[in-house]
Amino acid sequence: MRRRATAKNVADAAGVSKWTVIRAFTPGASITEESKRRVLQAAAALNYSPNLLARSLATNLTHQVAIFVDDFANPQKLPFLETLTDRLQAEGLVAMLININNHFDHVRALLNADQRQVDAIIMFGTAFRSETLNDRRLGRSMPPMFVLARDSQIDGVPAVVCDAELALKEIVDHLYEKGYRRPGFMAGAPALSTALRRRHHFIDFWKQKGVDETAVISAERYSAQAGAESVRHYLQNTDAKDRVDVLMCENDILAIGALDEIRGQFGLRVPQDMAVIGFDNYELGGASVYGLSTYEQPKDEMVEVVIEMITGRRPPETVTLPGKLIVRNSA
Amino acid sequence: MRRRATAKNVADAAGVSKWTVIRAFTPGASITEESKRRVLQAAAALNYSPNLLARSLATNLTHQVAIFVDDFANPQKLPFLETLTDRLQAEGLVAMLININNHFDHVRALLNADQRQVDAIIMFGTAFRSETLNDRRLGRSMPPMFVLARDSQIDGVPAVVCDAELALKEIVDHLYEKGYRRPGFMAGAPALSTALRRRHHFIDFWKQKGVDETAVISAERYSAQAGAESVRHYLQNTDAKDRVDVLMCENDILAIGALDEIRGQFGLRVPQDMAVIGFDNYELGGASVYGLSTYEQPKDEMVEVVIEMITGRRPPETVTLPGKLIVRNSA
DNA sequence: CACGCGTTTGCACCCGGTAGCAAACGCATT
DNA sequence: AATGCGTTTGCTACCGGGTGCAAACGCGTG
Numbered sequence: 001m002r003r004r005a006t007a008k009n010v011a012d013a014a015g016v017s018k019w020t021v022i023r024a025f026t027p028g029a030s031i032t033e034e035s036k037r038r039v040l041q042a043a044a045a046l047n048y049s050p051n052l053l054a055r056s057l058a059t060n061l062t063h064q065v066a067i068f069v070d071d072f073a074n075p076q077k078l079p080f081l082e083t084l085t086d087r088l089q090a091e092g093l094v095a096m097l098i099n100i101n102n103h104f105d106h107v108r109a110l111l112n113a114d115q116r117q118v119d120a121i122i123m124f125g126t127a128f129r130s131e132t133l134n135d136r137r138l139g140r141s142m143p144p145m146f147v148l149a150r151d152s153q154i155d156g157v158p159a160v161v162c163d164a165e166l167a168l169k170e171i172v173d174h175l176y177e178k179g180y181r182r183p184g185f186m187a188g189a190p191a192l193s194t195a196l197r198r199r200h201h202f203i204d205f206w207k208q209k210g211v212d213e214t215a216v217i218s219a220e221r222y223s224a225q226a227g228a229e230s231v232r233h234y235l236q237n238t239d240a241k242d243r244v245d246v247l248m249c250e251n252d253i254l255a256i257g258a259l260d261e262i263r264g265q266f267g268l269r270v271p272q273d274m275a276v277i278g279f280d281n282y283e284l285g286g287a288s289v290y291g292l293s294t295y296e297q298p299k300d301e302m303v304e305v306v307i308e309m310i311t312g313r314r315p316p317e318t319v320t321l322p323g324k325l326i327v328r329n330s331a
Numbered sequence: 332m333r334r335r336a337t338a339k340n341v342a343d344a345a346g347v348s349k350w351t352v353i354r355a356f357t358p359g360a361s362i363t364e365e366s367k368r369r370v371l372q373a374a375a376a377l378n379y380s381p382n383l384l385a386r387s388l389a390t391n392l393t394h395q396v397a398i399f400v401d402d403f404a405n406p407q408k409l410p411f412l413e414t415l416t417d418r419l420q421a422e423g424l425v426a427m428l429i430n431i432n433n434h435f436d437h438v439r440a441l442l443n444a445d446q447r448q449v450d451a452i453i454m455f456g457t458a459f460r461s462e463t464l465n466d467r468r469l470g471r472s473m474p475p476m477f478v479l480a481r482d483s484q485i486d487g488v489p490a491v492v493c494d495a496e497l498a499l500k501e502i503v504d505h506l507y508e509k510g511y512r513r514p515g516f517m518a519g520a521p522a523l524s525t526a527l528r529r530r531h532h533f534i535d536f537w538k539q540k541g542v543d544e545t546a547v548i549s550a551e552r553y554s555a556q557a558g559a560e561s562v563r564h565y566l567q568n569t570d571a572k573d574r575v576d577v578l579m580c581e582n583d584i585l586a587i588g589a590l591d592e593i594r595g596q597f598g599l600r601v602p603q604d605m606a607v608i609g610f611d612n613y614e615l616g617g618a619s620v621y622g623l624s625t626y627e628q629p630k631d632e633m634v635e636v637v638i639e640m641i642t643g644r645r646p647p648e649t650v651t652l653p654g655k656l657i658v659r660n661s662a
Numbered sequence: 663c664a665c666g667c668g669t670t671t672g673c674a675c676c677c678g679g680t681a682g683c684a685a686a687c688g689c690a691t692t
Numbered sequence: 693a694a695t696g697c698g699t700t701t702g703c704t705a706c707c708g709g710g711t712g713c714a715a716a717c718g719c720g721t722g
Contacts, residue, residue, distance in 0.1 A: 004445075004470065006678060017702050022679070030700060047470035052446045053393065054678035057384050058707050067428075072413035075406040082403035085430035094443065097398075097428040099416035112425065114335075115383045139335065139378035224615055256615065264619030283555055284587065288595030289620045337708055348672055353709070361670060385708035389677050663722105670717070676710080687700070692693105 005046040014042035025050055056117065063093050065310060066113035066143075070100035070126040071192060073223040074253050076280045080124065080149065083303045091311055093119070106132045114142055120310045123147045123157075127192040130154045144316065148306050149297065151197055158316045160305045162297040162323040168201035170325045171277060171295060175246050176209050178331070180275060184215040184244030186230055186254055188222040198250055198279060215244050219254055227257025228265075235266050245274060246331055252278035252285045252294055259290055259330060275331035281324075291329040298323055336377040345373035356381055387448065394424050396641060397444035397474075401431035401457040402523060404554040405584050407611045411455065411480065414634045422642055424450070437463045445473055451641045452476045454488075458523040461485045475647065479637050480628065482528060489647045491636045493628040493654040499532035501656045502608060502626060506577050507540050509662065511606060515546040515575030517561055517585055519553040529581055529610060546575050550585055558588025559596075566597050576605060577662055583609035583616045583625055590621055590661060606662035622660040629654055 011018040016035060023029035024039035031039075042048075056062040065088055069077060085095045096118060098109045106128055113121050121143050130153055133142075145157045152159035175183065183206050185199050203214045219230035227249060235243070249255035255278030262268050262276065270276055278285055278294040285292035298321045305321070308314035342349040347366060354360035355370035362370075373379075387393040396419055400408060416426045427449060429440045437459055444452050452474050461484055464473075476488045483490035506514065514537050516530050534545045550561040558580060566574070580586035586609030593599050593607065601607055609616055609625040616623035629652045636652070639645035 004472070004678095008678080018679090019702060020700085023701085026680090032700065035700080044467075049442065049446050049470070051388075051448065051678050053384060053388050053448050054707090055680075056707095057382075057388055057678080057709085058680040060707075062384065064427075072409050075409060078403050078406060078409050081428070082430060085428055086432060086434065089430060089435050094447070095428045096395075097412070097416055097426045099413060099420060101417060103417065104420050111380065115380050116425070117382065117384050136375075139380075141335070224618060228618075256618065260618040260620050284615060287555060287559075287587065287591040289591050335708095339708080349709085350672065351670085354671085357710090363670065366670080382708050385677090386710075387677095388679085388708080389710040391677075665720105665722080667720095668718090670715105672715075673713085675712095678707105680707080681705090683703085683705105685700105685702075688698090690696090692695075 004051065005043075005048040006051070007048070010039060010043045010046055010048045013046060014038045021048075022050075060117070062117045062119055064096050064116065064118045065093050066096045066098055066109070066116075066118045066121045068098050068100050068106070068109055068121065068123045068126045068128075071189070071222055072099070073221055074125075074251060074280075074282075075284075076252065076282050077125070080299060080303070083299060084122070084124070084148075084306075087303050087307045091307060093310070100126055107135045107137055110138055110142060114139065118143050121145045122306060122310075123150070125149045125192075128153070133157075144310070146306050146309055146316070148302065152318060158309065158318045160302050160309075160319050161321070162295075162302065163320045164197045165201050167279075167295050167323050167325075168198060169205055171248065172202065172205035172209065174293075174325060174327065175248075175275075175277070175331060176206075178275075180246040180331075181211060182213075182215075182243070182245045183211060184217060184234075184247045186227065186247060186249040186258060187216060187218050188226070188250045188254055189220065190218065192222070196250060198248075202248055219250075222251060222253055224253055224257030224260070227254035228261035229257075230254075231258040231261050232265065235262070235268075243274065246271075247274060247276050249276065249278050252280040252282035252292060254278070255292055255294070255330075256282070256285060256290060259292065271329065271331050277331040281326050286326075286328065293328045293331040294326050296324045296326055335382065336374075336379040337382070338379070341370060341374045341377055341379045344377060345369045352379075353381075391448070393448045393450055395427050395447065395449045396424050397427045397429055397440070397447075397449045397452045399429050399431050399437070399440055399452065399454045399457045399459075402520070402553055403430070404552055405456075405582060405611070405613075406615075407583065407613050408456070411630055411634070414630055415453070415455070415479075415637075418634050418638045422638060424641070431457055438466045438468055441469055441473060445470065449474050453637060453641075454478045454481070456480045456523075459484070464488075475641070477637050477640055477647070479633065483649060489640065489649045491633050491640075491650050492652070493626075493633065494651045495528045496532050498610075498626050498654050498656075499529060500536055502579065503533065503536035503540065505656060505658065506579075506606075506608070506662060507537075507542075509606075511577040511662075512542060513544075513546075513574070513576045514542060515548060515565075515578045517558065517578060517580040517589060518547060518549050519557070519581045519585055520551065521549065523553070527581060529579075533579055548578075550581075553582060553584055555584050555588030555591070558585035559592035560588075561585075562589040562592050563596065566593070566599075574605065577602075578605060578607050580607065580609045583611040583613035583623060585609070586623055586625070586661075587613070587616060587621060590623065602660065602662050608662040612657050617657075617659065624659045624662040625657050627655045627657055 007018040007021040023031040147159040219226040281296035338349040338352040354362040478490040550557040612627035
């Protein structure tokens with residue numbers, strides 16, 4: 001049985017009361033140098049460190065933040081998670097990673113996070129609907145929630161997103177200028193896709209340019225394979241003359257799968273026969289075999305803003321940040 | 332101020348004592364159907380659910396498992412994390428994701444995990460040295476630790492790994508049979524590389540085949556870019572006639588970077604001019620532009636074994652599992 | 663109706679901290 | 693030596709549950 005030393009143990013060893021021990025571990029507490037020295041020495045000998053669980057119970061603060069993720073196919077999640085955990089840790093917080101999937105839905109995850117008394121919940125790119133919040137199993141007062149990298153569809157739950165309207169405007173402007181006139185859009189998993197609003201704005205801006213028809217093709221999931229399958233189906237069922245001249249994919253991982261299929265299996269040239277553009281600026285898209293044009297989300301700033309909201313340094317209101325168009329040779 | 336209902340509140344509402352409320356939430360506890368019904372009804376009305384923090388304090392079990400990760404560049408981490416979190420959640424456990432980096436070293440992470448009373452720690456692919464455990468800041472009794480996807484260099488800390496010896500034997504056998512005789516090995520970040528023992532066995536098996544010389548080239552990190560830079564440096568400084576005929580990269584992400592550079596920047600043919608083989612079977616390596624030969628780790632089984640050890644269903648002893656050679660056309 | 667037995671319920675105490683108040687202490691002043 | 697004041701220390705109560713024991717209860721039996 002693991003048994004850690006408690007404040008009481010240290011107190012006995014140092015010949016003081018447990019409250020004095022606690023003061024020695026509380027910055028700015030009223031304690032003499034001498035007592036502090038003796039306590040710290042006894043604590044070191046016993047390898048004492050405060051039990052954060054007990055502290056959390058008393059203070060009603062766990063310094064834990066739940067991060068909900070429901071799509072692990074997108075490699076872009078990884079750098080985001082890296083930055084998130086790093087920034088959280090710098091603030092003395094720790095990330096609880098919760099996998100939302102068929103076995104573990106949003107309601108269960110919320111219930112779990114709430115029971116564990118997390119200080120905040122970050123819905124990182126998860127498709128989260130307001131009905132979920134109204135589930136009767138859920139209490140009325142949940143920990144503060146934030147949506148990262150996806151629009152919030154819930155009143156009172158702020159989102160931190162890359163400005164999709166601006167992004168799609170820049171993308172469509174660029175494509176139009178390059179001469180493309182028959183646009184197509186590849187959407188990912190239907191359940192996850194809507195909140196991104198990328199499709200919506202893409203179609204809209206083409207309309208503003210007088211191009212009324214945007215072909216929409218759907219992928220099952222967000223993965224290279226799904227992207228490949230989706231474009232294969234499209235190419236097999238569409239005559240060469242009717243095909244789109246540029247395909248915008250909802251994210252880079254779909255775009256990479258599509259690009260690979262277009263060139264590898266159908267022997268078409270990119271961008272001459274069909275141009276492709278993605279979203280996210282996933283590292284491998286920049287590899288010379290792909291040369292994928294894409295749009296980069298301001299990851300660091302987005303994470304920073306969420307952190308500021310969680311720590312209360314910034315009001316919990318939706319923030320939209322501009323990203324950056326990355327032009328390579330696929331479009 | 333968020334205030335959740337407590338067992339006491341429910342007790343008052345249901346007209347019983349708080350212990351009866353607790354019994355209603357304890358499977359198999361001694362309580363009449365009638366009491367249970369009334370308690371659950373009152374609980375539902377108040378949206379009560381037990382405070383897991385308080386429970387953890389009393390039971391000395393948090394059902395939290397810390398996962399240490401120190402390399403977010405390898406996209407292969409993501410499917411592993413997905414499986415890990417999913418399996419943990421199925422066991423009623425939750426993952427605490429801890430980012431080990433320059434700002435947050437192993438000692439700090441261990442201290443933190445210990446203070447938070449996690450039930451176990453999984454070092455997922457982290458380079459962890461036994462000196463760390465001897466750090467005087469650390470107590471003598473840490474939570475149970477397990478190393479996943481990397482050899483353990485510490486007595487008493489079991490590892491769950493893909494059998495590197497078998498893997499490299501299969502790889503070298505395959506390459507030898509294909510006629511390659513001038514092998515090269517690309518190692519990743521020096522601090523992280525040694526524990527994988529891939530280089531070691533690679534060189535060894537070639538020696539057994541009478542090939543004594545294996546060129547070793549190093550990458551700075553585990554990333555496509557680092558792989559590209561590393562191979563660029565090699566190709567620029569090595570005459571065509573002196574070059575290796577097959578390059579084994581420590582993982583797929585390095586291999587993809589290298590492959591891209593070899594073909595894209597140097598115009599060499601793969602595998603004719605130089606063959607490439609990786610490790611991990613990262614999804615994109617299978618894309619037709621790459622066709623990367625690789626070796627797949629038995630992810631699901633590895634995770635399963637760790638879970639069994641954590642839950643005590645399996646003794647905490649190092650387990651080595653066989654993987655699978657995936658032959659595509661890069662080697 | 664008293665008795666006995668198994669079930670249900672309530673209680674004191676515990677987990678390891680925190681908060682705020684009151685007593686004890688140190689020291690200078692009168 | 694008595695007084696006063698600021699600092700240090702200890703104490704009670706509390707956070708929200710869990711444990712093990714003892715009292716209370718229900719019910720069949722003699």
